[in-house]
Amino acid sequence: MSDVADRVKKIVVEHLGVEADKVTDNANFIDDLGADSLDTVELVMAFEEEFNVEIPDDAAETIVTVGDAIKFLEKNAA
């Protein structure tokens, strides 16, 4: 597992209060991990903070699973 994936999953566990083994690449934040629309906004903010990157709103809308977040950040984070 990449360093980026580890850090993303750690953030998801902390913010959504879910068990680490549920945070798989395919897990959908809303359908599988119990997030609501506000949680997803906060998650994106936490990713921006952790990876020191800006995630524009149109890109944020495409991040719906843990894997989406990892892929985006592997590509865009410094």
Added chain:
Amino acid sequence: MRRVVVTGLGMVTPLGCGVEKTWSRILDSQSGANKISGFQIDDLACRIACQIPLGDGSDGTFNADQWMEPKEQRKVDPFIVYAMAAATQALDDAGWKPTTYEDQCASGVLIGSGIGGIGGIYEASQTLIERGPRRVSPFFIPGRLINLAGGYVSIEHGLKGPNNAVVTACSTGSHAIGDAARLIALGDADVMVAGGTESPINRLSIAGFAACRALSTNFNDDPTRASRPYDKDRDGFVMGEGAGIVVLEEYEHAKARGAKIYAEVIGYGLSGDAYHITSPSEDGDGAYRCMSAAVKRAGISPSEIDYINAHGTSTPLGDELELKAVERVVGNAAGKLAMSSTKSAIGHLLGAAGSVEAIFSILAMRDGIVPPTLNLDNPSVETAIDLVPHTPKRKEVNVALSNSFGFGGTNASLIFRRVS
């Protein structure tokens, strides 16, 4: 109008989490005052407060995890967590868990706060200034709004009836109980979860209340002596925090399900000073009219009041004005009246004060004992009323009145009677 009774009690106070823990410490003449911990105080005029004892939940300590999921706690200011704790206690005490759609729709919530999420507003302001608007959390607004205390409680317990909140500074808790009782009396609900909650202890609030010259500043090195209502050395109130929530219920509804009935809400009076934003009217007229209105609504004679839980904040002006207003209300019956200020023990819980003190009034009735006014060494005025200095007293209490007066000149009095 329909009769309204109290069937459940819950509280979180500086003397502990839970009604019985707090009450036993009140009757043990303990004080919740201490040097403030948690933030910088060396440059503040007031460096003391009554803070909730945090811990693992044992021996009356407050463990937030027992009342709200950690991931939810993170989103809200403590006043919402305190409300969740006190409301859950009260509903458990009442044994009321509405599960059918009809019962849920007949059960409402009316929880207020004086200043709500002022601590979180302060922190988010710093985030905005230092790190910009993109760092302000989506939970900033919903976790700070005053009616979200009731919002969270309604979601947790499935309360689909009236959903309202009161914001009347230090009268909030009393207005919440009085207004909720009226909703039941008028038939808008059968059960209401009502009260006040507050988490005001942060640098911004202390600085602001100190600037109003409302806080005690002479006892920074001797915190437990600072809250001293009616005493000649009093110099302001000591800030407290917490929540007091009751379950109110229509009398026949409570009887039909065999609920334990603590007391009946027989009187509720409201008035405005129309005088000054922070000072009480000089002749105590607002307090007098508010108590008189509650007495009239209760249909009793003022001489029937056995105990008054005073607003009595320990400010130089307010205590004596309230005392004079009470003397005017009860007249020749002053000699048989007991009146104490439990703010001497737990400080001033602002929006939660009225509901916490209403609960103390009910417990005085239940146990036949009136709580003390701590630190009352030398009363600043003479009165025939027993101010219950230092230690509690045995006294049969059939009718109790609880007063609350707030900034803006907003006054509320509640009267409870024992149900035999």
